[in-house]
Amino acid sequence: MTALTRLDSQPAHEHAISIAGSMKQTYEQLLLSDDPEHQRALAQAFLQVQLQLAADLPEEMPRELSALQDWVELHCADVARQYADYLQQRKDGGARQYFSSKAHALFFLQAVAPTKLVDGAWLYGLLRHWRDPRFEGLICTYLEELGDGNPAQNHVVIYRKLLAEHGLQDTGVIADEHYLQGAIQLALGECGEGFVPEVIGYNLGYEQLPLHLLISAYELSELDIDPYYFTLHVTIDNASTGHAHKAVQAVLELLPLEGDREDFLRRVALGYRLNDLGQGSGAIIESFDLDAELLNMLERKRPFGQHMHSDYCRFEGQTVNQWLSAPEQLPGFLDALQNKGWIKRHQDPQVSRFWQLIDGDGAAMFGVFSPYEKQLLHDWIAGDWTPECSGAAVRAGKSAVTQAPVPVNDPDVQSLQDSLEGLEAAEQMQALITWLSARRHSHPAGLTATRRFIELKSSLR
Known part of the structure; x- marks a missing residue:
């Protein structure tokens, strides 16, 4: 064929x-x-x-x-x-x-x-x-x-x-x-x-x-x-x-x-x-629109938040739950937050009350937004404002990718080792290939299989 x-x-x-x-x-x-x-x-x-x-x-x-x-x-x-x-x-x-x-x-x-x-x-x-x-x-x-x-x-x-x-x-x-x-x-x-x-x-x-x-x-x-x-x-x-x-x-x-x-x-x-x-x-880079991406994100969050707020706070006569009741109201809600001074566009987001609600360990809405969602909000609020030094206002901790030890009693590693038991080297190569697929190679057993595949390949030349 x-x-x-x-x-x-x-x-x-x-x-x-x-x-x-x-x-x-x-x-x-x-x-x-x-x-x-x-x-x-x-x-x-x-x-x-x-x-x-x-x-x-x-x-x-x-x-x-x-x-x-x-x-x-x-x-x-x-x-x-x-x-x-x-x-x-x-x-x-x-x-x-x-x-x-x-x-x-x-x-x-x-x-x-x-x-x-x-x-x-x-x-x-x-x-x-x-x-x-x-x-x-x-x-x-x-x-x-x-x-x-x-x-x-x-x-x-x-x-x-x-x-x-x-x-x-x-x-x-x-x-x-x-x-x-x-x-x-x-x-x-x-x-x-x-x-x-x-x-x-x-x-x-x-x-x-x-x-x-x-x-x-x-x-x-x-x-x-x-x-x-x-x-x-x-x-x-x-x-x-x-x-x-x-x-x-x-x-x-x-x-x-x-x-x-x-x-x-x-x-x-x-x-x-x-x-x-x-x-x-x-x-893809050229297709990015901050305003549209922000509204898309808020619409994805809206169904989860439209019944979660008290009626204590009102913006232009409507409660937060009322503002979140329909997607077409989201642009107006953002305008209302700005009109009431809760969002101060084109300034350091730290001075906006809304940002203070979502950022920091003690924030009332801590954990509601993912790091990326917070970054969208941060950059939209900041607008034309530029910090004195470069670097992100919304930071995520970094740690080096290290060669972590294989988890003890990892079932996939054990399954791999069992499947190789008693096989000749060439037969092992065929069994190992399955573990080098796109689905598996980045997992502990796949990483183990990759190292074994290279070792055998070198010895069988």
């Missing part, structure tokens, strides 16, 4: 929709389903649709193999020049170009979370080729995405911790379209055996150093948000010896010697273009 062969006579887009539903549902089924046959069928149908869409996009990758490495290096040099220009603009007093506020940055981190939380997943299906030296670079790339079994370097562990630090675990607020790239990565990893050229092409595109990675890291640091996830990718994706270089080598090493080379390269180029589907990082 070729990559674009239909699963049945049903059109691919109808088949994909009938198997899953929304993009989020597709993503979750590809990540969490316990039915391998369903996952495989969904992944193939979904990829067929996405590859058809990608075929209509402009082709950027050169077909001439001798030009591939130079093309990657030129791209890297161009990004470096653009970043140098950015740094000079900032040195000359220019404002941040990406994030207007800390809330803006947190909005971005949450929106791209579905992709970041399956980082590297497109390569998972290639692990079965661990004996084939042609796949060495791709498998090495995947294992490095997994931190080689060290949680301090595992990309998903790092990003999950970043989300937790800033109260960004509510997946219900993420737009459905933001699950697209993560779903593509999961689908490629699930049925990589039949889509090897597309996986190679996607990997080539994804591992190119983008300008947004450099600027995001710089501005996140300014906003007191740990940029380590992003700076890690800046170093690991380099075109000299890193993932970008390995991506080029994979194209050259896996190109057929006697087979249809033209078709192989066509499919590689098609896989490359999968990276361009959906809303990219730049578009």
